[in-house]
Amino acid sequence: MKILKVDKLSIRYKLKEGEVQAVENVSFEVNERDVVGIVGESGSGKSTLAYGIMKLLPSNAYFKNGRIYLFGKDILKIPLEEIRKNRWKKYSMVFQKSMNALSPVHRIGDQIKEALTIHQPYLSQDEMKKRMERAMRMVNLPLRVLKAYPHELSGGMMQRTMIALSLINDPKFVIFDEATTALDVVTQGQILDEVKKLVENLGLTAIFITHDIGVIAEICNKVAVMYAGKLMEFGSLKEVIYHPLHPYTKALLKSHPDFLKPGEEIKGIRGALPDPLKSFRGCVFAPRCEFASEMCFEREPEEISVEGRKVSCFNLSEVSK
Amino acid sequence: MKTIEVKNLKKYFPLRKLGKRYYIRAVDDVSFSIEEGEIVGILGESGCGKSTLGFLISRLERETEGDVFFRNQKISGTLRLPKDTRRRIQLILQNPYDSFDPRFTVGESLLIPLRIHKIGSHDLERKRKIYEYMEMAGLSPATNYYERYPHELSGGQVQRLSILRAMLLKPDFLVADECVSMLDVSVRADVINFLLNFASLSKTSMMFITHDISLGSFVSNRIIVMYLGKVVEIAKAKEIVKNPLHPYTRILLSYSPVLFEKRKKIPIKGYVQPLLEKPKGCRFFQRCPFSQKECSEIDPKLVEIEKGHLVACHVVS
Known part of the structure; x- marks a missing residue:
């Protein structure tokens, strides 16, 4: 059963200085008992996406286009009253800053x-x-x-x-927004175990937002990689982590040290996230990409989708060598 | 020569609760040494005293008891140290924005320590040196960054500058307290590589404080694992990862998320609770899945089990 379907969703923030493209054209699906991990650097739009799904966005944000189907209902169309009734009962969220929550x-x-x-x-x-x-x-x-x-x-x-x-209300779907980031490893491990149990025993479906790929590998069965508001790659854990296709995913994995592989070099990604206020041409990742060709700076790559796995990149054959 | 030698170092913070006096034993009887050019990782969960240890050694905090030696010279007992000793011991903190004055340009913040320690004969020369270091750190054009x-x-970028600021003084010893935990992974790798290059170029010894085992074992030669103010295990970084002996280290490793292997977690009871009363036995006793009778009675001492591998545990020894 499909719990969540996000279809070509774009969310923008209106600011004095202009509009911020926080989420651009993101589509993915979450089935029952899936645990989907969303990874990305800070500022890549992970939290905005989560708040959008929960319809908790601040007043200066708006849905540019797209649809969100949660439990089969288009939550952008149904009245707020109905959402209020179900929010926290059928679906809930763990916020990043518990002190403020x-x-x-x-x-x-x-x-x-x-x-x-x-x-x-x-x-x-x-x-x-x-x-x-x-x-x-x-x-x-x-x-x-x-x-x-x-x-x-x-x-x-x-x-x-x-x-x-x-x-507390036995929800069927929970979004964990950096829920374990501030915790110690042991506590984090214990909570991940609890969530795993809930998924197995009660059929919980969850989205795990984090920037720690280790956590994703530990608990998720599907991974979405986001960069500057766009979905770079989506697929099962095995595919994305063990056989990454997108250069960004590859670079991200290379920058993560693993204590089980001593002696391995780590490598960062040069440059920084683009200014979200400026519109750009071509692929968002191109300025930081090792494989970028001329085409990358001119046209935006279309999403290639094969059997539930999605990736947006022109140079796949080049990258996978 | 040993760069740093710590002997029976203790730091107790007094705490008043319900009219009674308690002590938080942040660092309790810790002894170890750091050789020249060595990088030692201090590993532990929050509240284990790893940051306090860093402050004690970099002489920002006065110890309750014990001694700290810097190149065979005693630096404990007072916080008034010769200027030159201060220069030789530098500290990098977790939040780079907090360790720079927001009203100074970053260039000025880098210039002031050079002026204080009279490195270079005039500001122009100092500036040139800063530019040179900035270019090395990949912050080019340096003149542009200097004014920001x-x-x-x-x-x-700011964290790289705070590493620069420490390195400009050519220290012999560097304390890096969670210096990359605020950064994104993609940026983190570059900052770490940059720090390691700098340290190995100038043969600086380093104490790398972290809670991340993967990072700690990547950076360090040797690792010290702490639990509630005590050192529970000391070994080579590779050894800790391959053959952890103390139950706490083993649990810590089993809970660390890794990418390519599914491992079994060792169950652990309860959670870290600050110690107010002096415990009789081992501090880890109540949470330890392997505890024996003597664990609750006698505090285990650090014993060398194999060459260079020290463990404080009754069960292991």
Whole structure:
């Protein structure tokens, strides 16, 4: 079953200085029980895409074109009331900055309970308590956290609280936006394990936004590589990580040291992300690409799609040598 | 000659809670040494005292007890050090934007330390030297970058400048505290390569503080693993990765995400909790899946198991 279908989506921000193309012509699909990883450098539009899917974009952003089908419904067309009813119940999100996402003046328990009372008011008090305790155990937090205020918790504990909060209504689809980036390796590993269990046991579908390719390799079965708002490559984990086609994916993998392969050189990507306010000709990655030919600077490569795998590049034969 | 020698170094931070005095044992009885030209990685989770150790050695923080020697010369006991010693020990911090004055152009920020330490006879000569280093760092044309303010540059560029600033003084010892963890992977690789090239050119010893095992083992010759203020394992970087002995190191490695291999994770209980009371036994005892009876009673000492491989664990030894 298709959970999410993003079709030629473009999102832009209106600023005083002009328009920022945060997401440009992105299309991909997420099936049930998929865990899709979205990788990219900071500023590549990963978070904007997630906020777009959740319809939580700030007021200066707008959908230029495209469609988002979530559980078969076009969420750009259905009224906000209906989205509000389902958001956090059918689908939820773990935000990047947990400190800013929790209210500093309410106890953690009350904040989690609010999410339950709004979406499942028919539950008894006992049942709610049981569910809250179960959620706490799931993310390996002691029950006393429910009585605590956010300032009493460490960053890692707050992040885990956010994950518990996002899972409290047993959603079918969750977006994790850099959810484990600030955590220690052990805690991160534990949470990734929990998410894996949820996918296997409860049929959860998830999107994992991160810039750590290691995390992607650990948990995802599909990978989307984004650069400057565009989808560079999309496919299964095995294909994208082990047999990358796009020069950007290749370069990204080369810049990542791996302790299991000692002695291997690492190499960065020269240059920086293009200015999002300026419009450009040709492929966005061309100025930083090793393989760029004249054509790359003139025309934008079209997306080549074969059996669910997508890549946008002119020089595929050159790159794969 | 040993560049840095640390003997029984301790740092306790006092804490008042409910009218009682407690101590956070950030660094507790740590001893090790760094040879000339060696790069030592300090590995550990947040709160293990790795940054405090960096501050103690770079003499920004006064120790509670213990000694630090820099080229056989005692530098602990006081924070008032000869100017020349200060020059020889440099520090690179995590957030490059915080370590540059936002109201100075980056060039000025690089010039001031040279003036203080009287390197070069006049500003023009110093400027020329800065340009030369900037070009080496790939920031060209240097005259253009010299006039910019930190906020006009990208994180990778500013971090490269902060490495430059340290390297311009030709230090003998460099503390790099999570110096690339804020940068994107694509930029990170270049900054690391640049730092390593510079260090090997001038034979600078380095203490590379990180929480990333892949990065730590890539950069360092030797790795020191810390847990709650204690050193739990010291070994060559390759050895740590291939043959980790301490349960904590093994767990840390098993949880680190890697690209090309599926590994089994070793289960671990609980989470890091700051120690307020002095623990009786091993600090890792409650979370350790292999713990024995004596672990809760006797604090394990660092023992050399193989040549150059030291472990503090009852179970292993």
